[in-house]
Amino acid sequence: MTEMQLLADRARKASREIANLPEEKKNEALHAISADLRASKDVILKANDEDIAAAEKAGISPAMADRLRLTSDRIESMADGVDQVAALPDPTGKLLSRTVRPNGLVIEKVSVPLGVVGIIYEARPNVTADAGALCFKSGNAVLLRGGKEAVRSSGAIARVMRHALEEQNLPADCICFVEDTSRESAKEMMGLVGRLDVLIPRGGAGLIKSVVENSKVPVIETGVGICHVYVEKTADLEMAANIIKNAKCSRPSVCNAAECLLVDEEIAGKFLPMAAEAMAEYSVKLLGDEKACAVLPNAVPAAPEDFDTEFLDYILAIKVVSGPDEAIAFIAEHGTGHSEAVVTRDESVAERFLREVDAAAVYVNASTRFTDGGEFGLGAELGISTQKLHARGPMGLAELTSSKYRIRGTGQIR
Amino acid sequence: MTEMQLLADRARKASREIANLPEEKKNEALHAISADLRASKDVILKANDEDIAAAEKAGISPAMADRLRLTSDRIESMADGVDQVAALPDPTGKLLSRTVRPNGLVIEKVSVPLGVVGIIYEARPNVTADAGALCFKSGNAVLLRGGKEAVRSSGAIARVMRHALEEQNLPADCICFVEDTSRESAKEMMGLVGRLDVLIPRGGAGLIKSVVENSKVPVIETGVGICHVYVEKTADLEMAANIIKNAKCSRPSVCNAAECLLVDEEIAGKFLPMAAEAMAEYSVKLLGDEKACAVLPNAVPAAPEDFDTEFLDYILAIKVVSGPDEAIAFIAEHGTGHSEAVVTRDESVAERFLREVDAAAVYVNASTRFTDGGEFGLGAELGISTQKLHARGPMGLAELTSSKYRIRGTGQIR
Numbered sequence: 138m139t140e141m142q143l144l145a146d147r148a149r150k151a152s153r154e155i156a157n158l159p160e161e162k163k164n165e166a167l168h169a170i171s172a173d174l175r176a177s178k179d180v181i182l183k184a185n186d187e188d189i190a191a192a193e194k195a196g197i198s199p200a201m202a203d204r205l206r207l208t209s210d211r212i213e214s215m216a217d218g219v220d221q222v223a224a225l226p227d228p229t230g231k232l233l234s235r236t237v238r239p240n241g242l243v244i245e246k247v248s249v250p251l252g253v254v255g256i257i258y259e260a261r262p263n264v265t266a267d268a269g270a271l272c273f274k275s276g277n278a279v280l281l282r283g284g285k286e287a288v289r290s291s292g293a294i295a296r297v298m299r300h301a302l303e304e305q306n307l308p309a310d311c312i313c314f315v316e317d318t319s320r321e322s323a324k325e326m327m328g329l330v331g332r333l334d335v336l337i338p339r340g341g342a343g344l345i346k347s348v349v350e351n352s353k354v355p356v357i358e359t360g361v362g363i364c365h366v367y368v369e370k371t372a373d374l375e376m377a378a379n380i381i382k383n384a385k386c387s388r389p390s391v392c393n394a395a396e397c398l399l400v401d402e403e404i405a406g407k408f409l410p411m412a413a414e415a416m417a418e419y420s421v422k423l424l425g426d427e428k429a430c431a432v433l434p435n436a437v438p439a440a441p442e443d444f445d446t447e448f449l450d451y452i453l454a455i456k457v458v459s460g461p462d463e464a465i466a467f468i469a470e471h472g473t474g475h476s477e478a479v480v481t482r483d484e485s486v487a488e489r490f491l492r493e494v495d496a497a498a499v500y501v502n503a504s505t506r507f508t509d510g511g512e513f514g515l516g517a518e519l520g521i522s523t524q525k526l527h528a529r530g531p532m533g534l535a536e537l538t539s540s541k542y543r544i545r546g547t548g549q550i551r
Numbered sequence: 552m553t554e555m556q557l558l559a560d561r562a563r564k565a566s567r568e569i570a571n572l573p574e575e576k577k578n579e580a581l582h583a584i585s586a587d588l589r590a591s592k593d594v595i596l597k598a599n600d601e602d603i604a605a606a607e608k609a610g611i612s613p614a615m616a617d618r619l620r621l622t623s624d625r626i627e628s629m630a631d632g633v634d635q636v637a638a639l640p641d642p643t644g645k646l647l648s649r650t651v652r653p654n655g656l657v658i659e660k661v662s663v664p665l666g667v668v669g670i671i672y673e674a675r676p677n678v679t680a681d682a683g684a685l686c687f688k689s690g691n692a693v694l695l696r697g698g699k700e701a702v703r704s705s706g707a708i709a710r711v712m713r714h715a716l717e718e719q720n721l722p723a724d725c726i727c728f729v730e731d732t733s734r735e736s737a738k739e740m741m742g743l744v745g746r747l748d749v750l751i752p753r754g755g756a757g758l759i760k761s762v763v764e765n766s767k768v769p770v771i772e773t774g775v776g777i778c779h780v781y782v783e784k785t786a787d788l789e790m791a792a793n794i795i796k797n798a799k800c801s802r803p804s805v806c807n808a809a810e811c812l813l814v815d816e817e818i819a820g821k822f823l824p825m826a827a828e829a830m831a832e833y834s835v836k837l838l839g840d841e842k843a844c845a846v847l848p849n850a851v852p853a854a855p856e857d858f859d860t861e862f863l864d865y866i867l868a869i870k871v872v873s874g875p876d877e878a879i880a881f882i883a884e885h886g887t888g889h890s891e892a893v894v895t896r897d898e899s900v901a902e903r904f905l906r907e908v909d910a911a912a913v914y915v916n917a918s919t920r921f922t923d924g925g926e927f928g929l930g931a932e933l934g935i936s937t938q939k940l941h942a943r944g945p946m947g948l949a950e951l952t953s954s955k956y957r958i959r960g961t962g963q964i965r
Contacts, residue, residue: 157907244928542911
């Protein structure tokens with residue numbers, strides 16, 4: 138057996154031990170973890186300094202350095218996050234359905250942990266604590282494999298969490314950290330069929346694509362969002378300008394930010410200048426189709442691939458459409474099934490958009506930026522699923538569970 | 552684009568057209584399909600004769616020939632199956648949850664079709680009608696790729712179904728049939744990332760393993776069942792003998808049949824002869840561990856791999872255990888997460904078994920043979936999922952749906 142397989146088997150063993158742990162016991166352990174994270178700031182910051190030094194030597198970008206860097210405040214908010222997970226209701230042991238069959242069998246369906254969850258992520262040390270806490274609260278063991286630039290920081294965080302679990306007389310292997318951050322280790326995780334119940338990639342489009350295409354273990358695809366805001370001809374144009382400004386500019390680096398504005402031809406001449414004006418303070422680069430460019434002197438002609446690009450930046454593609462038919466068809470072709478919004482005062486257009494647009498979250502008269510576990514009232518999330526299997530949209534604790542049937546009989550045979 | 556990709560894209564287009572079809576319209580179409588299947592018996596039987604002739608020439612086994620063969624009665628029951636699917640409630644458009652957020656956003660979660668479902672199956676023509684009907688009722692388009700020995704029969708059935716849909720002014724491409732039954736075509740289907748929402752293999756262990764290991768599209772793993780019946784020392788021994796007889800012998804070729812009997816040491820001397828006696832009429836081959844062989848003169852010593860084999864035959868592995876600890880640990884190691892049963896009169900053992908055994912269906916005092924969509928009251932099923940993601944246990948119509956969030960706002964921004 139390889140080291141990775143041994144690690145996964147240790148996680149499996151631990152997962153069995155915590156699968157039926159009472160909620161209070163799990164919450165106590167989570168509070169112990171958050172306390173230890175706070176108490177271990179120095180150790181974690183020292184490991185982080187070493188990561189930063191090594192990364193800078195290797196010529197890391199400032200944006201990446203920022204994601205990698207921990208501060209006392211950031212560790213504090215990481216610990217707060219763990220406490221917040223403790224405050225969420227336990228998703229396991231819920232009675233999902235109950236039937237008494239004509240033959241007397243009593244069939245109950247109950248929620249249970251998935252078992253062993255694998256997470257492959259990038260150089261963001263905070264994911265170690267977030268994902269570890271969410272998996273633990275839902276009764277799962279987790280195999281964490283982060284990006285190599287953050288291996289010292291993430292490893293330090295994982296060790297603190299493991300130690301806290303041990304102090305609570307719980308198996309440290311609920312949280313297993315993969316020290317080997319080579320490409321091979323990721324590949325090996327993707328091959329742990331029967332050992333991992335699910336693999337969740339958290340990170341950029343490249344990482345996600347690689348995991349989706351190479352994993353033999355079931356994957357939940359997260360995150361890529363080419364989100365549209367469609368401004369229909371009856372829209373309240375001020376509302377629409379506000380919404381596109383928020384959807385594009387409030388945090389362009391995240392997956393629920395809008396990348397493309399669709400606008401009805403009839404109102405394009407009036408609305409596009411309003412939209413451009415609303416976003417002026419952010420110097421958004423506007424990439425327009427021919428009709429949009431005719432209205433907007435500052436717009437640059439869009440290349441076809443611009444409508445299939447997740448910019449994650451102050452860049453917006455703009456297309457003028459003839460109406461809902463074209464808008465909905467365009468979203469079907471170019472959307473990634475994440476978040477899509479229409480701004481309209483026409484009820485029938487609104488209902489049609491809600492019905493026909495095939496995405497995790499479909500909005501009428503609101504910003505796409507709301508697609509988020511916290512904003513949906515689910516608490517912390519482990520990412521936003523853009524696939525249709527198992528989980529769709531923000532993945533909270535409930536999405537980290539499966540179910541099983543418990544059947545009680547009195548000797549029934551078939 | 553390849554032919555397979557074009558086919559999948561046609562299915563995608565059709566899936567959009569039927570995603571929001573009213574239930575009555577779907578039921579009408581299903582009744583039209585069943586009527587046309589009945590009316591087309593001659594055509595289907597002729598195609599089947601050709602399949603059989605070709606298969607016999609190629610030297611097919613009698614068991615396989617039986618699965619392949621259609622008769623007037625079998626077509627009749629296939630049509631009945633389609634009518635039964637029509638009678639099941641529509642699983643789409645269900646309001647799963649509704650929240651009004653403090654900011655006024657109204658967030659609804661509703662069930663929606665998955666989109667395009669791929670099915671890879673073997674030489675069982677009836678799967679064509681079953682799977683086609685279930686996918687259609689749940690608003691999905693389906694790409695059916697059956698085994699080559701049944702390609703004429705399955706193709707004929709698919710053509711009848713497609714024609715019936717067209718007559719109802721519905722897109723025939725809701726049911727797409729892959730004429731190419733080469734290995735390459737299966738492989739190509741497994742690579743249809745973004746074109747298929749899920750791939751479901753239906754068939755033997757080899758097919759399932761190959762799909763699970765090679766598919767880049769999300770897979771639902773179905774079917775392999777190494778199911779145990781554990782007879783605990785307090786069991787009603789007559790009930791236990793009845794249950795093991797039923798679980799092993801009522802239909803040994805199916806996945807919910809028992810493959811292994813575990814029995815407490817304390818009662819092994821008394822119970823094993825009773826069990827052997829109960830199964831005597833079926834001439835079950837008994838493969839025992841040392842202790843079982845000491846009690847059962849007819850038992851043959853079991854090899855270690857016998858405890859990891861899905862016999863699908865009148866063969867039963869038997870192991871004597873010291874009690875619930877060993878039985879539960881043994882099932883954790885050798886079970887496939889399908890169906891597991893305990894026979895006991897001790898409530899605490901029963902509850903512990905229900906809680907700790909990690910399988911799709913866990914039974915107390917009943918046969919494992921009940922793990923079935925019909926027996927669970929779910930109606931027709933598309934297989935039994937042994938994975939934990941998305942679906943676990945019998946997959947009915949509900950398991951062929953996903954969800955989406957519909958959010959209504961009044962201009963909210965974040």
